[in-house]
Structure formats: C-alpha cells, structure tokens
Amino acid sequence: VGAIIGCGLTHFTRRNGKRDAGAARRFKILVSEAAFLVWRIRNERVIVNEGNHDKYPTVGEIRKRWKATISRRIRLDTQLLNRRRFGTRAVNLGLFRGTWEPLLHPGSDPPPGNWWASAGFLDGIWQRRPGER
Numbered sequence: 001v002g003a004i005i006g007c008g009l010t011h012f013t014r015r016n017g018k019r020d021a022g023a024a025r026r027f028k029i030l031v032s033e034a035a036f037l038v039w040r041i042r043n044e045r046v047i048v049n050e051g052n053h054d055k056y057p058t059v060g061e062i063r064k065r066w067k068a069t070i071s072r073r074i075r076l077d078t079q080l081l082n083r084r085r086f087g088t089r090a091v092n093l094g095l096f097r098g099t100w101e102p103l104l105h106p107g108s109d110p111p112p113g114n115w116w117a118s119a120g121f122l123d124g125i126w127q128r129r130p131g132e133r
Contacts, residue, residue, distance in 0.1 A: 007031040022098020071122050078116045
C-alpha cells in the first residue's frame with residue numbers, strides 16, 4: 001500500500017548517478033493506473049455485480065482492460081506533446097521518450113524518427129499469449 005500511495009515521490013537514478021525522470025514518471029503512471037484499475041474492477045464486482053461469483057472478470061478480461069488503459073495513457077501523452085496547444089504545460093519530448101521508449105522498445109534502439117507520430121505506432125506492441133484472442 002505504501003508503494004501505491006508514495007508512487008509520486010519515488011526517484012530513480014541511472015548508473016552514472018544522475019536522476020532518471022523518465023523511469024520515475026513511468027513508475028508513477030504504471031502504479032497509479034494499476035491501482036485505479038484494481039479499484040474499478042473491485043467496485044464493479046462488489047457494487048454492480050453484487051458479489052456474484054459468476055460475473056467475476058477473467059484474467060484475460062483484466063489483461064485486456066490493462067492493455068487498453070496503458071494504450072490510452074500513451075495516446076494521451078502523445079497528444080500532450082503539442083506545444084502549440086498546451087504551451088509551457090506540454091510534455092517535454094525527452095521526458096516522453098524516457099518514459100515510454102524503455103517500455104515499448106526494451107533492449108533495442110528506438111525506431112528512427114517520430115515513431116510516436118505515426119497512426120499505428122501502438123499496433124503490435126502487446127504480444128499475444130497462448131490461448132488469447
């Protein structure tokens with residue numbers, strides 16, 4: 001519970017000792033979105049479905065909702081890059097890349113150019129597990 005409440009206060013450092021703002025932001029986003037999703041699923045189970053065990057979400061349904069939540073958040077961040085629209089409140093491109101590139105392109109060089117500006121940049125990032133539709 002402490003990690004969830006304090007997720008916004010965490011600091012990550014690189015091997016060279018410098019602060020990694022992208023990792024800290026990624027941690028904050030992933031932990032807070034996960035906690036909110038758990039809370040929503042719990043409320044649906046208890047309030048909407050009145051605790052009916054037959055209506056509990058399956059692991060596949062929960063995984064699908066998690067993927068949709070994170071995809072929606074990444075799309076929101078791409079929109080927040082717009083300096084014309086958001087001015088000084090726009091997300092810094094370096095922070096955006098530091099937040100999402102390690103997650104979307106782990107262990108590899110990021111794609112060249114503005115990969116986030118293409119329409120289907122999230123297509124295919126979620127690997128299907130055996131038995132998933």
